[in-house]
Amino acid sequence: MSTIGFAPHDHASCVADTMQRAESHCADQGLRLTPVRRRALEILLAEHRAQGAYDLLAVLAAEGMGAQPPVAYRALDFLVKAGFAHKIEALNAYIACAHLGECQMPAFLICRACRSVAEADTAPTRNRLNDAARAAGFAIERTVVEAEGLCPSCQDAAA
Amino acid sequence: MSTIGFAPHDHASCVADTMQRAESHCADQGLRLTPVRRRALEILLAEHRAQGAYDLLAVLAAEGMGAQPPVAYRALDFLVKAGFAHKIEALNAYIACAHLGECQMPAFLICRACRSVAEADTAPTRNRLNDAARAAGFAIERTVVEAEGLCPSCQDAAA
């Protein structure tokens, strides 16, 4: 279980790798990584933090790529459906997926102070919930697991 | 692990019991269950479904208990802080707690069609996420576990 996000790392290659994988995933699946979608993914990838749809929109607008909310929401929809990004429900914000595509049931550690997010992959977490669902005859389609708190550096800042 | 919510039950006594327990919990803790707060809890309890703040507000307003958003949000804040209600992040909506107060780490099964919600108590789910958090030096304050899908009756309706 990796929790990229709070630790320093080679971010330039982290971004480049992911864009590369996104490209080939789209080629494989017949998806179209259009300029707006591509740029949206780059913007999300630029930081390991949750960004609001309107934050994204502000950047796109500044670059002349559409100035209305639907532009941002459509790009985000595409990225989420393709598995390139996740919505952080607790913040109503979005983040690039750290495991591009290969991500079954993501779980997030979310700093409420700086909005940085680490992504873990916690498939086993599912069991108890699956048991409950089966017992109730409920068909799970998507699971949200989010832990809110303080990341190491915001804990230090608070001290 | 009980998953009240999808199955029929004696709802009148389910509501009455909960109100009773809320009363005594407030008495114990020195909390004030004012008319607006009491009524808000009743409204949430009336259905085992998530209700939006503005749905709640509409009912309160119809009964002459305040017509502005802050009225609803303040009541909801109180109920959530007291442990009488939960926010369903995936819906931006609210639901009465099924285990009044005694609820450590709630987990929800949420029907995307009818918004009915079952609450399970899945403390063990926590472990994997706790491990990841400890490893990353992250301090968890709150955990959200929500499964979206279709409840038994909406599955039947779709078939």
Place this chain on the structure above:
DNA sequence: ATATCGAATGTTATAACATATCAATACGCC
């Protein structure tokens, strides 16, 4: 080359969710 069809984008408007702020009132306590 061009007609056609579906996907993607542009644009306007509005819906839905949430909070800041400040004034007025109610409540518990001395």
Place this chain on the structure above:
DNA sequence: GGCGTATTGATATGTTATAACATTCGATAT
């Protein structure tokens, strides 16, 4: 009664998200 805090009332505004419809772009088939 007088005081301080918690609660409510009211106005305004901020933030997140979608509906609806027109237009453009790209691939395909003729």
